[in-house]
Amino acid sequence: MMKPVTRIQSRTVVLPTTDIDTDQLIPARFLTTTSREGLGQFLFHDLRFDANGNADPDFALNQPAADGCGILVAGNNLGCGSSREHAPWALLDYGFKAVISTEIADIFRNNSLKNGLLPVVVDADTLQYLMQNPGISLDIDVTQATLALPDGKTIEFPIDGFARHCLTEGLDQLGYLLQHETRISSFEEARQWKP
Amino acid sequence: MASAQTLFEKVWNEHVVVAETADTPAILYIDLHLIHEVTTPQAFNVLREKGLHVRRPDLTLATMDHSTPTTPVTSFKDMAVVVGENAARQVRRMQENCDAFGLELLGFDSDQRGIVHVIGPEQGATQPGKTIVCGDSHTSTHGAFGALAFGIGTTEVGHVLATQCLLQRKARTLALNIDGDLPTGVSSKDLILAIIGQIGVDGGTGHVIEYRGSAISAMDMDSRMTVCNMSIEAGARAGMIAPDDHTFEYLAGRPRVPQGTDWERAVAHWRTLKSDADAVFDKSVSIAADKLQPMVTFGTNPGMVIGVNDPVPDGGGDPSFRKALDYMQISAGKPLTNTEVDVVFVGSCTNSRLSDLQQAAAVVKGKKIAAGVRMLVVPGSQQIKKDAEAIGLDRVFTAAGAEWRESGCSMCLGMNGDTVNSGQLSVSTSNRNFEGRQGIGARTILASPMTAAASALAGRVADPRPFISQGE
Ligand code: SF4
Numbered sequence: 288m289m290k291p292v293t294r295i296q297s298r299t300v301v302l303p304t305t306d307i308d309t310d311q312l313i314p315a316r317f318l319t320t321t322s323r324e325g326l327g328q329f330l331f332h333d334l335r336f337d338a339n340g341n342a343d344p345d346f347a348l349n350q351p352a353a354d355g356c357g358i359l360v361a362g363n364n365l366g367c368g369s370s371r372e373h374a375p376w377a378l379l380d381y382g383f384k385a386v387i388s389t390e391i392a393d394i395f396r397n398n399s400l401k402n403g404l405l406p407v408v409v410d411a412d413t414l415q416y417l418m419q420n421p422g423i424s425l426d427i428d429v430t431q432a433t434l435a436l437p438d439g440k441t442i443e444f445p446i447d448g449f450a451r452h453c454l455t456e457g458l459d460q461l462g463y464l465l466q467h468e469t470r471i472s473s474f475e476e477a478r479q480w481k482p
Numbered sequence: 483m484a485s486a487q488t489l490f491e492k493v494w495n496e497h498v499v500v501a502e503t504a505d506t507p508a509i510l511y512i513d514l515h516l517i518h519e520v521t522t523p524q525a526f527n528v529l530r531e532k533g534l535h536v537r538r539p540d541l542t543l544a545t546m547d548h549s550t551p552t553t554p555v556t557s558f559k560d561m562a563v564v565v566g567e568n569a570a571r572q573v574r575r576m577q578e579n580c581d582a583f584g585l586e587l588l589g590f591d592s593d594q595r596g597i598v599h600v601i602g603p604e605q606g607a608t609q610p611g612k613t614i615v616c617g618d619s620h621t622s623t624h625g626a627f628g629a630l631a632f633g634i635g636t637t638e639v640g641h642v643l644a645t646q647c648l649l650q651r652k653a654r655t656l657a658l659n660i661d662g663d664l665p666t667g668v669s670s671k672d673l674i675l676a677i678i679g680q681i682g683v684d685g686g687t688g689h690v691i692e693y694r695g696s697a698i699s700a701m702d703m704d705s706r707m708t709v710c711n712m713s714i715e716a717g718a719r720a721g722m723i724a725p726d727d728h729t730f731e732y733l734a735g736r737p738r739v740p741q742g743t744d745w746e747r748a749v750a751h752w753r754t755l756k757s758d759a760d761a762v763f764d765k766s767v768s769i770a771a772d773k774l775q776p777m778v779t780f781g782t783n784p785g786m787v788i789g790v791n792d793p794v795p796d797g798g799g800d801p802s803f804r805k806a807l808d809y810m811q812i813s814a815g816k817p818l819t820n821t822e823v824d825v826v827f828v829g830s831c832t833n834s835r836l837s838d839l840q841q842a843a844a845v846v847k848g849k850k851i852a853a854g855v856r857m858l859v860v861p862g863s864q865q866i867k868k869d870a871e872a873i874g875l876d877r878v879f880t881a882a883g884a885e886w887r888e889s890g891c892s893m894c895l896g897m898n899g900d901t902v903n904s905g906q907l908s909v910s911t912s913n914r915n916f917e918g919r920q921g922i923g924a925r926t927i928l929a930s931p932m933t934a935a936a937s938a939l940a941g942r943v944a945d946p947r948p949f950i951s952q953g954e
Contacts, residue, residue, distance in 0.1 A: 305802040306683055306783050310916040315895040319549055319568035321523035321575050323636075333918045338904060362802060364684040367717060367783070368916060370619040371521065372635035390684050393719055394619060398635035447651065449506050460637075461528070464645040467500060467509055471647055474499040474511055 289403045291457035293429050295384045297357030300347050301421035305362035309395060312366070312374040326373055327380030352422050357384040360417045364388070366395025375399040385427055387434075389414045400450045401460065407434060407444045430455050486758035488655050489724050490690045493630040493755065497613045499647055507649040513612035514541055514629075515642045517585075518598045519576035520548045520897070521617030525640035526579040534644045536583045541646060543607055544580050544587040546573050547597045549897045552860050552887035561590070565898045583643075596863020596889045599623040599831035603707065604865055606736025610725035610752040615642060620831050620913065621720075622713040626706035627733070628725035628755045630690070633714065653719045656689040657763040660697040662772035667947035669841065670705035671833055671911065671930035673697070673769070674712040675777035675787045681767055683785040686718025689765065692757060693723050697771035703732040704837040711832045712913050715784040724756035776946055778818055779915045779928040781806035786915075790933060790945045791817050809917055810925050811905075818927065818943040824906035826857040826884075826938040827920070828931055830894035833911035834862030836869050838931045842911075843875045845935035845949045846882040852941025857884035858900065860892040884938070896921045909937040 317329040334346050342349045359378065365388040366374060375398050378386065385405040396406045405427065409417070416436075417423070426435040429451060435441045453460055487495070494510070502508035515538075522544075529535070536542060549569035555561045562570035573590065580587035588594045594605060599620050602608040610628035615621060617639040624631035634648065641648055658677060664670070678685070691713050698706065706723050713721030730749050733739050740748045757763075775789040786806060788794060796814035797803030807814065812821065828834070828842045839861060851857050859879045861867040867889055870876060876886045892900040894912040896919070902908045904923030911934050912919075915926040929937070932946035939949065 303801065304805060305800075306785075308783065308914075308916045310895075310914065310919050314918055314922070315897045318520050318897060319566070319572045321572055322527075323524045333922055338922060364687075364717070367683055368619065368914065370617055370633035370635050372524075372617075372637060390687060392684070392717060393687060394633055394635060398637065401635065401637040447507070448504065449649070452505075460649055461532075461641055461644060464509065464641055464647055464649065467647070468645075470499055470509070471511070471645060475646075 289457045289459065292384070292403050292405060292454045295357065295405060295427040295429070296424065297384060298355065298422050298424050299358045299360045299387070299417060300353040300356040301360045301418050302347055303362055303418050306364045306367055307361050308368035309366060309371050309374045310368055313371065313377045318371060318373055323376045325380060326377035327382070330377040330381045347421070355382070356422070357382055358425055359383050359386045360414070360421070361386065361388045364390045364392060367392040370394045370398070372398045372402070375402045375404045379404050387414070387417060400454065403454060405429060405454065409434070409442060409444060413442055486760040486762070488757040488761040488763060489628060489692055489722055489755055490630060490653070490655055493611055493613065493628070494652060496611065497630075502652060507651045509647050510613060510650045512541070512615050512642050512646055512648060514543065514602070514607055514614040515646070516598050516602055516614065516616035516621070517542060517544045517639065518548055518616070518618065519546045519572050521636050522579065522639055523572065523575050524636050525643060526583065528640045529583070529643060536585060536643045537646045539584050539586070542585050542643070543602070544576065544585050545595055545598050545601055546576050546590055547595070548891045548895065549573060550590050550890045551898055552890050552892045552900055554888055555590070569898060593864045593868070596865065597831045597834065597891055599711065600834060600862030600866065603627065603703070603732070604736070604863055606733055606739040609733065609739065609748070610729060611755050615648065619714045620711050622718070623707050623711040623831055625710040625713065625720050625722040626703060627729055628722060628752065630720060630722065632720040653690045654688055654764040656686055656691045656718065657766035658691050658693050659766065659768040660693060660695040660771050661768070662697055662770050663700065664697060664771050664774060667932060667950050668774050668776055669930040669932060670701060670708045672774055672777040673771060674709045675779065675784065675928065676774050677769060678712065678716045678784045679777070679787040680769065681716055683715060683783050684717040686713060686716035689718050691716070691718045691721045692763070693721060694757070698723055699726065701728070702837065703728055704835040707835070708832055712784065715913055725752045776930060776933045778933065778943060780810060780812050780818055782809055782915055782917050784913065784915060784928060787928070790819060790943065793817055819945065821907060821943045823855055823909050823937050823942055825902050825908040826851070826855060826934050827860070827893040827908055827910040827912065828934050829858070829860030829862070829892050830912035831862065831891075832913045833931050834860060834866065836866050838911065839866070839870050839875050842931040842935040843878040845932055845946060846884070846939060847878050849882055849939055851883040851938040855938050855941055857882075857938045858887065858893055859884050860887045861889045863889045893920055895919060902926070909934045909943060
């Protein structure tokens with residue numbers, strides 16, 4: 288059972304880079320784990336730390352202003368690359384609740400939704416505004432699929448109705464699939480073409 | 483229903499258990515679930531927590547490839563020494579999970595083991611018209627056979643294990659028309675790099691690509707797999723190619739294909755799997771194959787790519803572009819052909835099949851790789867390793883000064899200890915030149931096996947064509 292996600296109120300941290308891939312989100316050498324817990328320490332590991340393990344003070348997540356920020360704003364095509372679900376697990380464990388970009392790669396977006404991390408796709412002007420104003424507080428209403436800026440302006444964002452339903456109710460999609468057991472069995476039997 | 487359909491729509495429609503509605507995604511049936519050690523342990527944990535079993539062990543095929551060593555080991559204990567405790571534990575967990583849930587595992591002691599996307603086709607498990615998924619984005623490889631094949635996350639691996647189904651929204655379609663003959667020295671790797679350069683790393687987002695045209699029809703299956711493999715690098719959900727005689731010849735006689743009259747029936751069905759003449763795609767793009775040259779990447783995503791003799795562009799002041807060039811320690815305005823090379827990697831699910839190894843071997847045969855260059859050749863499967871050794875490719879590589887290894891993902895993502903050192907420049911036949919992909923601080927240039935081999939000889943990034951005309 289996932290915790291229902293209906294509203295996210297938090298400040299933003301901004302990574303202006305485009306095409307942030309899942310290898311940047313969590314490098315492959317941390318994928319040898321057999322659990323999904325505790326991956327936040329590896330989030331953006333090689334951007335946060337140098338080869339000797341010292342934090343890079345210039346990296347946005349290392350700045351004091353980033354403390355407690357639950358919304359990540361990033362350049363176009365966030366989450367491209369591998370299907371590793373360790374990427375949303377690491378973001379969630381670190382404390383992020385939503386990610387915002389003009390485009391979010393398919394598998395990463397799907398993996399995020401399945402774990403209660405909200406992917407928000409906005410237009411280029413909104414992204415530019417968010418990038419120019421890091422640290423502002425946003426109020427995201429998942430039920431309405433709207434994002435409110437501090438000046439009160441409200442922006443709608445697209446989200447699949449079923450995914451939103453699962454998010455706001457905290458529903459497990461496996462449970463939904465299992466309810467269709469009879470349909471699955473009759474499909475298997477009725478198939479004209481069996482591989 | 484009677485209207486013209488694309489290949490994707492035909493395969494999709496055959497697998498819809500429950501149709502999608504505005505409120506709910508489709509329930510799509512999965513014919514083949516490939517699993518490996520990295521993206522499954524958490525899914526098996528969920529099955530255990532919920533007291534579920536694997537619905538169709540017969541449609542599930544397991545291997546280990548990502549964190550396995552490429553030096554010979556005979557025990558899990560040996561393995562820990564080579565790849566580290568965590569990776570060895572993950573491999574052992576895979577064995578335990580497959581035992582507990584009754585799954586066939588081509589484990590590290592199996593001679594059918596290899597990279598998951600190499601062994602599916604090799605064993606004949608990959609077939610036209612199937613839906614194929616794996617917790618790995620390069621599952622798109624299997625689309626070369628006219629399968630609908632795509633990568634999924636670990637939660638979805640759990641869904642497929644438990645129900646043999648996935649919740650899916652239907653993707654849009656993108657026709658990529660590629661006509662003309664690829665020139666000598668230019669391979670399907672160069673073609674797909676050029677495509678990604680043209681449409682961009684997000685050019686295929688939300689779409690299934692169908693590759694078509696005379697260049698695709700002329701291609702052998704190894705080359706088609708290379709093209710479909712990198713569909714995900716254009717952001718696409720999947721890549722597909724309509725099955726034809728090349729496909730059926732490749733599959734005939736492989737261990738897991740239908741036999742006898744079932745084979746005849748299968749081929750007859752497979753022949754119907756092509757886009758109807760008047761099928762409509764959401765988007766279409768054309769590329770002339772005969773204009774292409776060997777391609778190399780210069781940045782930190784596969785869309786940052788140029789012809790090997792072309793100057794590196796300056797990106798017009800885009801900060802992400804500049805950051806990429808800084809990371810790569812590459813300056814704009816000049817071609818890459820004088821850039822010194824430290825490591826050459828021939829391998830990965832993109833380019834580790836027999837014909838890839840043959841192309842690289844033809845370049846290095848009878849020559850020595852440049853002093854100071856480390857060249858690693860990693861076949862995609864134990865079967866390919868054996869086949870390559872039978873025709874002497876291992877000796878061609880080792881005589882040239884390269885290392886010849888056991889199969890696995892190896893330096894494609896550096897999980898098993900095969901890594902590029904920080905700051906070193908690698909010319910790699912793999913699919914991702916992301917920052918740190920091949921090791922912390924590693925600088926990766928993606929290229930074809932011929933270009934990689936030529937670069938190993940030259941000690942700098944090199945156009946393979948002069949090496950090919952000298953050879954033979
Ligand atoms: S070879 Fe590389 S891309 Fe292919 S499955 Fe292995 S890690 Fe992934």
